[in-house]
Amino acid sequence: MMSGFDTAAVAGCKRKRKSNKSDRKHIKAKTRKSPSAVDDDPQTTMLHLETQIVESRRHYNNIATLIQTAKRQDGENETAILAAVSLCRVFARLISAGDMVKSKGMPESEVVIIKWLKERYREYLNVLLDDYLRSQDAPRRSTSLTLLMRLFKEESGGQKDYNWKNGHLFRLVEILLLHPEKYSTREEFAEKYFNQFDDIRFYTFQSITSILKYEHEDYIEELISSNGLALLLALDRIPGSKDDLDSFFGETPSQSKSPLYSLTAHKSQAQEAWLAVLRSGLSKDQRKAVLGVFTHQIAPWFQRAEMLADFLTDSFDVGGATSLLALSGLYYLISEQNLDYPSFYQKLYSLLNNGLLHSKYRSRFFRLLDTFMSSTHLPAVLVASFIKRLAKLALHGPPAGIVVVVPWIYNMFKRHPACTFMIHREIRDPEVKKEFEEEGMEDPFAMDEPDPMLADAIESSLWEIETLQSHYHPNVATLAKIISDQFTKRSYSLEDFLDHSYNMLLDAELGRELKKGPAVEYEIPKRIFTAEESETGPLGQLMAKVIALS
Known part of the structure; x- marks a missing residue:
């Protein structure tokens, strides 16, 4: 039963809803299911509970029932997911209708109901974040991400200055950064939301920076850093001007107050996120990945090029292809952002060593050298x-x-x-x-x-x-x-x-048509160490002297 207030009292405090008559007829039609259908088909059961909630507040206890069903871990994955989807629709309607917002002069009975709904909503979000998003089951993770983003969108509706970071987006990003690297949910978030919407990108930058500032155990720090880098590397859309900041997942913010319309604010948040990742320590392969996209995915976010100079010079000291990629980044900063780096050509000269022409990175080196x-x-x-x-x-x-x-x-x-x-x-x-x-x-x-x-x-x-x-x-x-x-x-x-390659040169030479055949010995000698007219030939005499001296 619903804790905190009496269902009879709830039934006597009905509030006027916005739905029209045709909607109510449709809902009633759906509820007229036979008991056997409700019991046998999980989808029908979830829909029955959902429509009862929409039809009357006396059925709000169904919300608790759906939450308990969504929590099930006994192998009935489909039923649990159906319950989670139904709850998302229920809470989306409640949020959209304003049924979870207190107002002045509201009766105490209404306040109790709203308080109970908020508690159930927090419980439901915890199920999605802690149970589903952390699950080893891919469908649960994907469903959780979609439902959470839908609810976040509803939360921001009607609030032009809604702060995503102070909502549940921070927790979502934190869980994504704690995912094992093999999980694809992070890539799904990057593709559908992080790379598409300016507000999601802005507050995700903030979240990454804040999370990496916390102190974690070494293996957790390494995991968060690696996943944070993967998330940032997935971002290939960089706004070039203020006019490019026009894609928002939530409600369009007011231009007079919101930093979401400021290109400087966007670049500042991105810069802090990148610096937090770069300072957390990168492996050799990760450093190569960063340097490989440095000129078109990282450097354009930075307003002060000299902040990256230390990272590039440290990368040069790693050696090999990493040094070459680091010099490529330095050259970009010198030519595009007027960075003063007088020892550039001296460092480039030091890469001309004995292993250069044998290196597998030879072609890349000469392209950059040119x-x-x-x-x-x-x-x-x-x-x-x-x-x-x-x-x-x-x-x-x-x-x-x-x-x-x-x-x-x-x-x-x-x-x-x-x-x-x-x-x-x-x-x-x-x-x-x-x-x-x-x-x-x-x-x-x-x-x-x-x-x-x-x-x-x-x-x-x-x-x-x-x-x-x-x-x-x-x-x-x-x-x-x-x-x-x-x-x-x-x-x-x-x-x-x-x-x-050597094979290509050899194949080209062997496949060439000869205009003139090579000269060969036309008379094959019968003896090597002896001559026909004497006991030994010149080579035989030489061999005899060698044997005698030995």
């Missing part, structure tokens, strides 16, 4: 150091890596003609020229110098590329000869060389 070095205003001394260092690495690199280096060097010479001294510098002093011809020249380039401005590459030459013209792989040898030819081609498209 972007970083695209400016024609870079000092020739700096460009010369990059050219020389890559030429050195090409001597020991695989053919698939060398075929990228050579056209890149060619393009650099076209952009920076001052560097062509490295391939053509006339020695006018005859004595110096004679000395070089007789004794050779020591390469002035300092390979171990970390600062490209001090490596003296501009004083050196590209003898490495000329050496590659005698490479064992014919494709590499042919390509290296472009440095010795006249620079008549404007530039090479680097994309044509980036995705080559």
